[in-house]
Amino acid sequence: MTENAIFICKLDNLKKVTSEYSRLYFGNEFCQQLMPEEKALSEALDLALKRRLDFTFVTPFLTDIGIRKVNPLLNLLSGKLPQAEVVINDWGLLRIIKGTYPKFNLVLGRLLAKQKRGPRILNLIKKVPRPMVEHFRLSSTDTSIFTNFLINQGIKRIELDNLLQGIERNSQIKASLYYPFAYVTTTRYCLSNPNTFNNGFQRAINPCNFECQRYTFKLRHKSMPVDLLLKGNTQFFENKNLPVDLEKINIDRLVYQPQIPL
Amino acid sequence: MKILAPVNSPKEVNCLIDAGCDEIYCGLITSEWKKNYTNIASPNRREWTSANIAGFNQLKEVVDIAHSRRIPVFLTLNALYTEQQYPHLFKQIDEAIEIGVDAFIVADIGLLLALRKMKINIEIHISTGGTTFNSETARFYKELGGSRIVLPRHLRVDEIEELVQAAEDISFEVFILNSGCKNIDGFCTFHHGVNEVLHPRLWNMPKKLNFDRALLNWIRRLPGPLAERLRGNVFGIDSACLLDYRVSVYPDGKIDKKEMKLLKERISRSFSLLYGADPCGGCSLADFRKIGIHSVKIVGRNYSTKKKVLDVKFLRSILNILDEKELAEFEFKRYVKDLYKQVYGLDCGEICYYFE
Numbered sequence: 001m002t003e004n005a006i007f008i009c010k011l012d013n014l015k016k017v018t019s020e021y022s023r024l025y026f027g028n029e030f031c032q033q034l035m036p037e038e039k040a041l042s043e044a045l046d047l048a049l050k051r052r053l054d055f056t057f058v059t060p061f062l063t064d065i066g067i068r069k070v071n072p073l074l075n076l077l078s079g080k081l082p083q084a085e086v087v088i089n090d091w092g093l094l095r096i097i098k099g100t101y102p103k104f105n106l107v108l109g110r111l112l113a114k115q116k117r118g119p120r121i122l123n124l125i126k127k128v129p130r131p132m133v134e135h136f137r138l139s140s141t142d143t144s145i146f147t148n149f150l151i152n153q154g155i156k157r158i159e160l161d162n163l164l165q166g167i168e169r170n171s172q173i174k175a176s177l178y179y180p181f182a183y184v185t186t187t188r189y190c191l192s193n194p195n196t197f198n199n200g201f202q203r204a205i206n207p208c209n210f211e212c213q214r215y216t217f218k219l220r221h222k223s224m225p226v227d228l229l230l231k232g233n234t235q236f237f238e239n240k241n242l243p244v245d246l247e248k249i250n251i252d253r254l255v256y257q258p259q260i261p262l
Numbered sequence: 263m264k265i266l267a268p269v270n271s272p273k274e275v276n277c278l279i280d281a282g283c284d285e286i287y288c289g290l291i292t293s294e295w296k297k298n299y300t301n302i303a304s305p306n307r308r309e310w311t312s313a314n315i316a317g318f319n320q321l322k323e324v325v326d327i328a329h330s331r332r333i334p335v336f337l338t339l340n341a342l343y344t345e346q347q348y349p350h351l352f353k354q355i356d357e358a359i360e361i362g363v364d365a366f367i368v369a370d371i372g373l374l375l376a377l378r379k380m381k382i383n384i385e386i387h388i389s390t391g392g393t394t395f396n397s398e399t400a401r402f403y404k405e406l407g408g409s410r411i412v413l414p415r416h417l418r419v420d421e422i423e424e425l426v427q428a429a430e431d432i433s434f435e436v437f438i439l440n441s442g443c444k445n446i447d448g449f450c451t452f453h454h455g456v457n458e459v460l461h462p463r464l465w466n467m468p469k470k471l472n473f474d475r476a477l478l479n480w481i482r483r484l485p486g487p488l489a490e491r492l493r494g495n496v497f498g499i500d501s502a503c504l505l506d507y508r509v510s511v512y513p514d515g516k517i518d519k520k521e522m523k524l525l526k527e528r529i530s531r532s533f534s535l536l537y538g539a540d541p542c543g544g545c546s547l548a549d550f551r552k553i554g555i556h557s558v559k560i561v562g563r564n565y566s567t568k569k570k571v572l573d574v575k576f577l578r579s580i581l582n583i584l585d586e587k588e589l590a591e592f593e594f595k596r597y598v599k600d601l602y603k604q605v606y607g608l609d610c611g612e613i614c615y616y617f618e
Contacts, residue, residue: 061449063417064396064424092398111393111449114342114370118453118502124302127459131298131346140342145379146372185445185452185503188416191529194521203444203532204617205418214515215522217529219507223500228507230529259514 002246003253005056005176009261010213011040014047016258024048025255027058029089029109030186030234030262032066033208035059038076045080056085058261059093061111067092074101087159088112094153107157107176108150110183114140117184119237121165122225137168147171160251162239164226169249176253177246181229181236181260190233192217212262232262263551265577266336266435267570268563270313272323274570279331281571282578285557286328287367289338290315295350301455305351306338307369307391307447309455312470313564322361334364340389342370352376359384367412368392369448378407385409387435393448395421397428404432410556411435416446419546419616423553433556439573441561442541442615444503444532452502465500472566478539482611489536504538543615544598547580548591576605 005023008014017024026044028034036044041057048055057077059070070093077084082103088094089109097104116136125133140146141158150158150173158175160167161182169175188205189196192215195206212232219228219235229236243249267283269275275286289306291314301311308314315321321337328335337358343351351373355366365384368374369391377386388408394400400411412435413422426434443450457465468474481489493506509530511522543550543558550558560573579601583589589597602610 061393062396063421067396091402092396095398095402117451120453120456128300129298132300132303135303135344138344140344140370140372143345143372145375149375185450187445189444191532197528202612202617216512216514218510221505221507
């Protein structure tokens with residue numbers, strides 16, 4: 001049976017959590033600036049506990065400053081829900097959680113799941129050898145050596161995007177499928193931050209005023225089979241067509257994103 | 263601090279060493295690999311045939327020449343692999359070990375684990391694809407057998423300093439010249455090299471002749487505002503991050519029309535070809551030396567030998583001056599900028615790898 005989860009990044013959107021969902025995802029994968037404040041995490045967690053929803057805290061890739069920022073959040077989570085599920089997108093954070101919060105249930109996030117998502121694969125599919133198409137339907141995490149490593153690290157689940165070219169899996173680890181927004185690329189030279197270009201065309205990693213919360217950009221090009229959606233520092237595409245047989249590819253959870261998760 | 267130079271042919275090894283490089287790296291795509299996976303699913307992250315050594319005979323030549331001059335050679339195996347590729351991959355690894363490469367540059371955890379299991383007596387360098395943004399991740403890779411980490415481009419110098427100081431017993435490498443990817447290499451899932459398959463006649467020769475690099479460098483000679491307006495697919499350039507997208511904007515709430523217009527224009531301009539011009543981190547070399555960076559990496563295995571030699575000479579001159587003199591920061595940067603103009607024949611334009 002497929003579990004239905006909903007991924008919320010902002011407290012305002014908690015109202016979208018309806019009874020069809022049994023799990024709440026909360027947090028951010030792509031920008032440590034957008035990690036929730038402790039108060040917001042607490043509120044999201046309280047809602048989940050009150051409504052008896054399972055809870056998943058989503059974390060981004062992190063610099064050393066980001067590591068310092070995420071620790072109080074993990075502390076708070078551990079205090080309220082010691083066996084909470086945590087999605088990691090940073091190998092360093094895996095190391096910290098295993099040492100300090102061993103009861104958390106660990107999930108490998110989309111950034112580390114290593115699927116190839118570039119939409120131009122659709123232009124190539126009929127022109128390239130079959131092994132290459134199969135290769136791009138898989139993830140490097142599917143290899144037996146990588147899978148065993150994940151299991152030994154206590155990682156019980158992998159988060160996947162809904163690839164335009166289709167998904168093939170032969171892994172014993174369960175997976176979640178995010179829809180409708182699949183990430184393609186991300187950056188720290190955030191295009192939504194005007195301070196990225198505060199010296200003409202020279203780009204830099206600078207603080208922002210969360211402009212990404214106010215705008216989404218669509219990028220269209222004739223060689224890109226689908227539009228790209230740029231929000232904040234990350235580009236996505238939309239794919240609403242779910243795989244037909246989720247069980248066959250060991251996917252037992254759908255993670256719905258009512259909005260681009262930034 | 264060492265200079266690590268890229269190679270795609272045995273013919274350029276001696277002149278790069280003469281120019282002053284201390285280490286060499288290369289990649290290869292065999293015809294057998296291409297038959298099944300094309301260049302697009304290359305075994306390394308330069309997905310163009312012209313960026314790669316043609317086969318193991320050439321790799322042996324590269325290693326023999328380099329070793330005769332006591333220069334180590336690193337082989338890039340920094341793509342992500344699936345199980346079906348493992349037999350091909352390990353055959354290549356066995357052959358590379360037999361030839362005597364000194365290190366593998368690796369991004370895939372599965373490959374890293376497999377190499378550790380094989381107990382090979384070769385260094386493992388963690389590619390920028392390993393996305394080491396913090397010191398804990400550095401420790402993670404050290405525990406898995408990494409002896410050197412290539413840091414991501416998207417770190418500021420102060421962040422690099424903190425990371426390097428916090429992580430012990432592992433050496434670090436930073437990018438210093440060329441190909442400043444707009445997106446985080448290790449998290450970017452766009453395909454590269456697609457035109458080599460889709461438009462081979464229009465692609466192969468211009469790419470081999472470095473038409474794309476010549477064009478991008480020519481653009482730098484134009485006035486900034488004009489250079490920023492040049493967009494479009496041209497032969498040899500098919501990176502998704504340089505396509506001339508049509509940008510539209512959708513507000514998500516409270517609108518500031520002026521801000522929205524500014525952002526839309528900025529984003530649109532950021533896809534101009536100027537943003538594909540090669541950046542330089544020369545001015546950061548003094549800082550990197552103080553921080554204790556082990557090696558600085560020149561990107562561009564597909565570039566011309568002439569360009570690579572200039573790059574090595576440029577960096578070697580800067581490192582020499584750092585050895586010889588104590589310069590104030592502004593004096594040092596002035597020296598680097600003047601040297602850039604002398605070596606490359608154009609102003610650096612402050613297209614910086616590590617702009618603060």
